[in-house]
Amino acid sequence: MKTRRTLKGHGNKVLCMDWCKDKRRIVSSSQDGKVIVWDSFTTNKEHAVTMPCTWVMACAYAPSGCAIACGGLDNKCSVYPLTFDKNENMAAKKKSVAMHTNYLSACSFTNSDMQILTASGDGTCALWDVESGQLLQSFHGHGADVLCLDLAPSETGNTFVSGGCDKKAMVWDMRSGQCVQAFETHESDINSVRYYPSGDAFASGSDDATCRLYDLRADREVAIYSKESIIFGASSVDFSLSGRLLFAGYNDYTINVWDVLKGSRVSILFGHENRVSTLRVSPDGTAFCSGSWDHTLRAQPQALLLEVALPGLEPSDRPGPSAPVNLRGRARTTCKTTCSGIKMGPVSQKLPKPAFQSTLFK
């Protein structure tokens, strides 16, 4: 996998990035307060605005592509409408939407430009109306800073998951403000959460150098992605379009690619010269972009992976190594349950009935 585009222009650590729905534009924010909108295909910068605060840790692109939101140490989330009018100063049209009592760690638009979901270092998440800046719903329950959030791709579109420094990942109902489910198996801060494309599970990356997959219907952790040689925390995770691969950026300057179903690492990517702070797969899955503290963003397409032999992904006539995977999990109920490993057969294109043996007690 080769870096296809390197976006240089930030003078300082890149902290966050987001893709536009048009699959080529991205917005990125950095430590010195600069927020830049790029067309990453041509590597042109289209807009740039300087926030009045440093450490802009959150930025998001509106679904319509007409606005961006960002925030950081100023405890606020501001929305900037994007304009091409040369006479207009982007900062003039800035709308201050969210108010927290501590730094803003993550923000995301919901299905439209009108609502923003934010997560903050004050331990809460909140849903805001962009137009009026009104607080629509707040979500309390984390015992420490909330570091990340992700909206569920579900039919009713009503839930989201957040992860924080209290090692918990919590799923919230946006309508009632209640916590629906909570998962606490990580050993350190959860830096990043991302839903599996079907919406039935989510992955989290944490400072304990592991990524874990939690299933919502089974209400437990179902997989751990870790390796003894990986000792630095994962700062950012994202799934490929089909959910087969999990891309995770780590604080040891590398990106590891995990096979979600087998639990093994497919590949490791080098190239950044400082920690990878943010990683997102493009909306159509053709590439992913990683931003790092070495002041650059790199867009890397995924097609080249085909040239590398991926065991188990080729059609079934290929006798790939079919190591059974042990997806161990610990039930999160209050009673102590013991569960043995769940073995899965080899994955092939024709989906035979896998031989499962699960002696899991509810």
Add this chain to the structure above:
Amino acid sequence: MAAGPASHGGHPRAQKPHLSKMERMVVSMQDPDQGVKMRSQRLLITVIPHAVTGNDVMEWLIHKYCITEEEALHLGTLLVRHGYLYPLRDPCHLELRLDETPYRFQTPYFWMSTLWPAAELDYAIYLAKKNIRKRGGLFDHEKEHYDQLHRKISHTWDLVVMQAREQLWAAKQRRKGDRLVIACQEQTYWLVNRPPPGVPSVLEQGPERNSCTAGRVQMTVDFYRREVECLRKALGRARVKSSVCLEAYLKFSSQRGPHDPIMSGCLPSNPWVTDNDTYWAMNAPSAAVPTRLRVEQWAFSFRELLEDPVGRAHFMDFLRKEFSAENLSFWEACEELRHGGQAQVPALVDAVYQQFLAPGAARWVNIDSRTMERTLVGLGRPHRHVLDDAQLHIYMLMKKDSYPRFLKSDLYKDLLAEAVVPPETKRRVFPFMRKPRHSSPSPALLPASASREPSGGDGEA
């Protein structure tokens, strides 16, 4: 070293996990049986024991963790950069060289995890020592620091110089080998704590995070009541067996495999690889003729059909033929309400009611009586979620009834047949001839009406 452990201000957070892991790794590397091969290194006339070479370290890492050379080198470099390994010869750059350069393991006194704040006084003493030992031995950035510190703590500068002289004199009493080792250790410590310009500091961790829970959540009766409620709900929740869930992932991933550019490539070509954006043009939201993969995707789930504007339009056509188009229109209107601005809520609720729910309305939707009653009651105090029940009812109706019929209909079959399968663009023979990358109009330039369409979902299909 003159410095003693300074008192930590307040409650320090638990030490970063990666430091303790690195330390465990380094300790196991020093194990006499299983660790890295140690040897005595001869430097001019002194012999330094317990030295290792970069190659040995790399081989040990490869052997122990079953990783590639590249990764082992990277890991070894990180160990050196964090000061757990130091080169014995000329340690001015912290990197793992694969030649015969000897390295040693840093003494735990200087490990990063001790969290001693590297005080200015200590740094001043160190620089003074270096200056005294060898005139002009300071690097540029060190000279700058030296001058800065001189200005800052000029009142105690005598103490600094005196300490430096004391330490140098004490060092002279030691054997040459020990002297060299201690000097290298100290130099490495300061290289980590005061990196030269251009070298990223490994100490930077970003903004302070607070994980202290005690001060945040009040342990009141209320809190425990909520906890009990939460746990009771958790116990009563119906759980699906993990095996069923895992099977679902298998099915999902294998179904989406051909649609994932990473698994199966994309036709005509991945724009990032060939600089040709035809793929995006063909799959644009408003493309006239959808590709075959796209049409197939509509059969995966109802949500994905609705998320695709072209799919939704065709579904609407189908519903018109079945005289149930008002269902989809009602659903769309409810979506607009749910995700719209707060100020528009009352007006929208009213409009929806007039158009879809009022008795004798122009496009009356068929909702069951119980839901209708509940909705009408809720309309008294309109809020953005008042139509949620009705919307869900209609959504399920479409999903269970109209959607399967749509997939079996001639309309859909014709779409599948007409869908285009773009030919693969051949790899260019001369890769040096770069095609110009076309820029595309920014969505921000589109007229406002086109952008107000609420796009469903988060893009992940």
